[in-house]
Amino acid sequence: MFFGRCLNSGYFKVNNSLQRVERQVMVREEIRLKEYFRFVDVVLEVLDARLPLKSRNYRLHKMLGEKNRLVILNKADLADKETTGRWLKVLAGKGWPVLAFDAKRAFTLKKLEKMLLASRPQKLRYRRSLRLMAVGIPNVGKSTLINRLARRFAVKTGERAGITRGPQWIKMRGGWEMLDTPGLLAPRWRDNAGAFALAAIGSLDSKVVEAVSTAKWLLAQFLLREKSARTLKRYYLQGETEKEQDAAAILLAIGLSRGCIKQGGQIDEEKAAQMVLRDFRRGVLGPLSLEKPEDYADF
Numbered sequence: 001m002f003f004g005r006c007l008n009s010g011y012f013k014v015n016n017s018l019q020r021v022e023r024q025v026m027v028r029e030e031i032r033l034k035e036y037f038r039f040v041d042v043v044l045e046v047l048d049a050r051l052p053l054k055s056r057n058y059r060l061h062k063m064l065g066e067k068n069r070l071v072i073l074n075k076a077d078l079a080d081k082e083t084t085g086r087w088l089k090v091l092a093g094k095g096w097p098v099l100a101f102d103a104k105r106a107f108t109l110k111k112l113e114k115m116l117l118a119s120r121p122q123k124l125r126y127r128r129s130l131r132l133m134a135v136g137i138p139n140v141g142k143s144t145l146i147n148r149l150a151r152r153f154a155v156k157t158g159e160r161a162g163i164t165r166g167p168q169w170i171k172m173r174g175g176w177e178m179l180d181t182p183g184l185l186a187p188r189w190r191d192n193a194g195a196f197a198l199a200a201i202g203s204l205d206s207k208v209v210e211a212v213s214t215a216k217w218l219l220a221q222f223l224l225r226e227k228s229a230r231t232l233k234r235y236y237l238q239g240e241t242e243k244e245q246d247a248a249a250i251l252l253a254i255g256l257s258r259g260c261i262k263q264g265g266q267i268d269e270e271k272a273a274q275m276v277l278r279d280f281r282r283g284v285l286g287p288l289s290l291e292k293p294e295d296y297a298d299f
């Protein structure tokens with residue numbers, strides 16, 4: 001077990017042996033992905049709108065080479081609208097077609113459809129169906145996006161006689177086919193904040209970064225933003241501890257107010273942390289972006 005240090009929340013633990021196993025699995029998955037990319041014309045790179053850069057896998061760029069890609073900032077409903085707007089500008093400025101998306105609802109589908117049409121590689125236009133696949137790190141909404149696209153656009157499933165196993169191509173209107181299984185990329189991080197942020201959005205397992213530290217880090221992010229801090233306290237504490245400004249104390253106060261109590265009367269921090277993380281991921285604590293373009297001087 002490795003103990004790291006975090007500016008806001010004291011010490012946190014990263015389980016190195018698990019991390020190693022996960023990485024090995026992910027590397028195998030990346031090798032498999034490269035195989036698929038040979039058959040795919042356009043790749044949908046699914047990112048979390050609350051964490052557009054940290055939810056990227058930088059190896060993808062190299063793996064894709066010249067292949068067309070669309071960048072999808074998914075879960076835009078959970079991110080701060082204004083910050084997402086700034087991200088869209090910055091990413092589009094890099095020359096990537098990029099779209100803010102909400103895979104749970106249908107209203108951004110038209111925009112995606114337009115972008116798909118615009119991204120058709122010219123040289124293949126009339127020869128065969130164009131093939132798409134969605135890729136991204138865990139929990140960014142790849143499967144939800146595929147289901148959403150399939151329900152809206154699919155004319156029939158891509159099952160073919162004799163093929164019972166392995167990935168299938170879903171036939172879509174407009175001469176597209178979509179791979180029915182998403183490509184899984186490894187989450188990567190450079191520092192403690194990166195690991196916490198990925199754990200907060202559910203892309204890193206709590207076996208790798210423990211939930212209590214992640215929740216404390218996340219609460220500190222809420223406390224840094226006045227409006228979000230108010231929403232958070234109103235939701236859990238009804239203003240009881242309005243003066244409370246420390247993430248660790250807030251987690252205990254939340255545990256107490258929500259009845260997370262262990263035998264013997266102690267506050268169950270683990271249970272409180274799991275609840276905070278679940279609520280954040282469901283969006284009930286209000287929209288919150290965990291990084292902004294201004295955080296990156298060199299981007």
Ligand code: G4P
Binds near residue numbers: 074076101138139283
């Ligand atoms: P993955 O394939 O990339 O691993 O992600 P998946 O589609 O399984 O989505 C992970 C979770 O994120 C799911 O919630 C899903 O409903 C939710 N989700 C996906 N896209 C969006 C979005 O645009 N907005 C919001 N708010 N949520 C999104 P879950 O709780 O794990 O499952 P469920 O109870 O919703 O089915």
